[in-house]
Amino acid sequence: MRGRDIGWKIFVIVCAALVPLLFALNAIQADRYMKAQDEIKALEQKQVELVEENKRLITDISLLSSGERIGKIAEEELGMRKAESEEIVRVEMRR
16 A cells, blocks of 8 residues: 555656746747747738839839830930931841
8 A cells, every 4th residue: 555655656746847847848839839930920010012013113213214215315415316217127037
């Protein structure tokens, strides 16, 4: 009987020691979870900012590459004009 009592006491002591350990592990896991949530929120915010910047850049590209704008710069700033059909020379290359 005495061996049974010692085994039971060891079991109770081990269980009593495990409870605080499990609480500590739970607290550590909760902290890691909160940090991961904060990181996800920051990354989602950064993604929103990058999408908005990308939209703005696409709009800028569309405006800057428009044929009307390029033609205006060619004529006004570079003094260019459209070539007349008789000024166009076609070169044919044979392989």
